[in-house]
Amino acid sequence: xxxxxxxxxxxxxxxxxxxxxxxxxxxxxxxxxxxxxxxxxxxxxxxxxxxxxxxxxxxxxxxxxxxxxxxxxxxxxxxxxxxxxxxxxxxxxxxxxxxxxxxxxxxxxxxxxxxxxxxxxxxxxxxxxxxxxxxxxxxxxxxxxxxxxxxxxxxxxxxxxxxxxxxxxxxxxxxxxxxxxxxxxxxxxxxxxxxxxxxxxxxxxxxxxxxxxxxxxxxxxxxxxxxxxxxxxxxxxxxxxxxxxxxxxxxxxxxxxxxxxxxxxxxxxxxxxxxxxxxxxxxxxxxxxxxxxxxxxxxxxxxxxxxxxxxxxxxxxxxxxxxxxxxxxxxxxxxxxxxxxxxxxxxxxxxxxxxxxxxxxxxxxxxxxxxxxxxxxxxxxxxxxxxxxxxxxxxxxxxxxxxxxxxxxxxxxxxxxxxxxxxxxxxxxxxxxxxxxxxxxxxxxxxxxxxxxxxxxxxxxxxxxxxxxxxxxxxxxxxxxxxxxxxxxxxxxxxxxxxxxxxxxxxxxxxxxxxxxxxxxxxxxxxxxxxxxxxxxxxxxxxxxxxxxxxxxxxxxxxxxxxxxxxxxxxxxxxxxxxxxxxxxxxxxxxx
Numbered sequence: 001x002x003x004x005x006x007x008x009x010x011x012x013x014x015x016x017x018x019x020x021x022x023x024x025x026x027x028x029x030x031x032x033x034x035x036x037x038x039x040x041x042x043x044x045x046x047x048x049x050x051x052x053x054x055x056x057x058x059x060x061x062x063x064x065x066x067x068x069x070x071x072x073x074x075x076x077x078x079x080x081x082x083x084x085x086x087x088x089x090x091x092x093x094x095x096x097x098x099x100x101x102x103x104x105x106x107x108x109x110x111x112x113x114x115x116x117x118x119x120x121x122x123x124x125x126x127x128x129x130x131x132x133x134x135x136x137x138x139x140x141x142x143x144x145x146x147x148x149x150x151x152x153x154x155x156x157x158x159x160x161x162x163x164x165x166x167x168x169x170x171x172x173x174x175x176x177x178x179x180x181x182x183x184x185x186x187x188x189x190x191x192x193x194x195x196x197x198x199x200x201x202x203x204x205x206x207x208x209x210x211x212x213x214x215x216x217x218x219x220x221x222x223x224x225x226x227x228x229x230x231x232x233x234x235x236x237x238x239x240x241x242x243x244x245x246x247x248x249x250x251x252x253x254x255x256x257x258x259x260x261x262x263x264x265x266x267x268x269x270x271x272x273x274x275x276x277x278x279x280x281x282x283x284x285x286x287x288x289x290x291x292x293x294x295x296x297x298x299x300x301x302x303x304x305x306x307x308x309x310x311x312x313x314x315x316x317x318x319x320x321x322x323x324x325x326x327x328x329x330x331x332x333x334x335x336x337x338x339x340x341x342x343x344x345x346x347x348x349x350x351x352x353x354x355x356x357x358x359x360x361x362x363x364x365x366x367x368x369x370x371x372x373x374x375x376x377x378x379x380x381x382x383x384x385x386x387x388x389x390x391x392x393x394x395x396x397x398x399x400x401x402x403x404x405x406x407x408x409x410x411x412x413x414x415x416x417x418x419x420x421x422x423x424x425x426x427x428x429x430x431x432x433x434x435x436x437x438x439x440x441x442x443x444x445x446x447x448x449x450x451x452x453x454x455x456x457x458x459x460x461x462x463x464x465x466x467x468x469x470x471x472x473x474x475x476x477x478x479x480x481x482x483x484x485x486x487x488x489x490x491x492x493x494x495x496x497x498x499x500x501x502x503x504x505x506x507x508x509x510x511x512x513x514x515x516x517x518x519x520x521x522x523x524x525x526x527x528x529x530x531x532x533x534x535x536x537x538x539x540x541x542x543x544x545x546x547x548x549x550x551x552x553x554x555x556x557x558x559x560x561x562x563x564x565x566x567x568x569x570x571x572x573x574x575x576x577x578x579x580x581x582x583x584x585x586x587x588x589x590x591x592x
Contacts, residue, residue, distance in 0.1 A: 363387020
């Protein structure tokens with residue numbers, strides 16, 4: 001290991017002398033694209049192999065009961081790997097990346113280079129109702145972070161490489177380089193500058209090329225646009241956008257509600273039993289909930305809605321359109337529960353595929369219901385595609401990603417206008433109720449979310465302990481004015497925190513407020529600190545985020561505020577110190 005470090009050190013010195021920073025970043029982005037593309041290929045093949053092995057030549061009449069066992073087994077294997085092999089929580093992939101960007105300078109633990117691939121393969125392969133996209137995005141981001149740290153790049157470059165890995169992951173798993181680029185800019189919220197756009201493009205294109213090389217040219221959903229887009233159908237695309245917004249809201253709140261209630265169970269194996277049983281029962285009744293669900297979307301795109309009932313207990317009624325519509329409606333309702341109990345009980349996966357699944361089913365249901373009622377003759381395949389984009393725009397708050405992803409993976413560029421209409425309206429609809437996406441909701445609540453708003457982004461990257469000042473002299477309530485003046489004579493500050501003997505903050509004394517009596521010797525023995533102190537206009541807790549801290553300064557007009565931990569005095573934060581640190585972070589944060 002020592003020899004390797006020596007060689008690496010020698011290479012880094014050679015690199016600095018012979019390859020400038022910008023050129024080396026482009027080389028690293030190429031490597032990130034290659035590795036993230038390979039990771040996507042490995043994950044897709046692993047899931048396909050496990051699913052094929054378990055469900056090949058599945059017979060409903062004789063083997064349907066296996067749906068009751070597979071998901072439970074898959075989640076158990078995942079829990080064992082996480083608990084005893086990885087020994088670290090994996091959590092929600094995209095949220096973890098956002099946290100790493102916001103609070104860890106893009107640093108992601110090295111085990112994420114492989115751990116998400118390993119665990120999600122078993123979760124999804126055995127029927128977990130989640131997607132492979134979030135795990136592969138975390139893998140790609142981890143690859144970028146790891147390479148950045150190996151070659152000792154600065155924080156700004158590591159964050160960029162994290163974005164390159166994420167773009168490469170999406171581009172590789174969907175063979176959609178534009179969507180990978182847009183996803184990184186829109187969901188991970190990296191700034192769009194010339195310093196970032198070229199590396200992101202290189203990683204996305206490289207990863208998609210690797211995926212094409214190993215997986216062939218076939219895209220996720222086989223679809224050929226046979227009928228042109230008709231202007232007469234625009235009102236229906238608007239209606240689908242509104243419905244998609246509300247279904248997105250149901251998905252977001254439903255998933256978080258179920259995960260919250262499962263989180264009450266502290267024992268991981270008890271949680272596994274509770275979630276696994278619910279998931280297995282749902283898949284037993286509704287087999288399309290098994291795994292990613294892309295096969296169902298393909299059948300709907302090709303107009304084979306009766307095949308959706310295949311392998312289910314309702315197959316005997318597959319020729320009845322009302323049975324099919326009711327079945328599809330139930331899929332929309334229960335997909336939320338299936339996804340939430342998969343992740344909530346210990347499985348590893350993302351909400352990309354469930355979002356596309358619900359969107360496709362919603363779009364097909366909407367068009368087929370309208371056609372059945374005789375209102376109009378809508379192309380169900382078009383609405384299936386557009387519904388997928390609508391749900392993605394709503395759930396992920398990423399309308400551009402939704403538009404380009406669906407257009408790329410389905411070659412449905414002829415539907416650009418309806419994709420834009422439905423995605424935009426779905427996004428605006430859910431934004432009225434939910435200002436944050438399912439990815440960012442948890443981080444935003446903690447003030448740990450970086451955004452495109454430069455001021456808020458810089459404040460997010462600042463830490464309270466970096467601006468805490470502790471050189472203030474403390475005084476006690478029982479001290480006399482005479483004792484207090486002795487403390488003043490040895491202090492360089494004009495603020496004095498008043499604490500008890502357990503260091504609990506009692507108040508503050510501002511020198512400017514008592515200047516009129518501090519030289520009155522007649523009061524030295526008669527007046528105590530307790531009589532002179534006052535409460536500060538606001539108190540800051542040690543774990544508050546900088547955005548809240550600045551709000552308190554704005555609301556109170558104060559220039560200095562005390563910081564406490566459970567009431568115990570720690571120090572002061574000054575507005576001038578925050579501005580000074582803010583300026584340094586802003587210079588470092590800005591690319592150009």
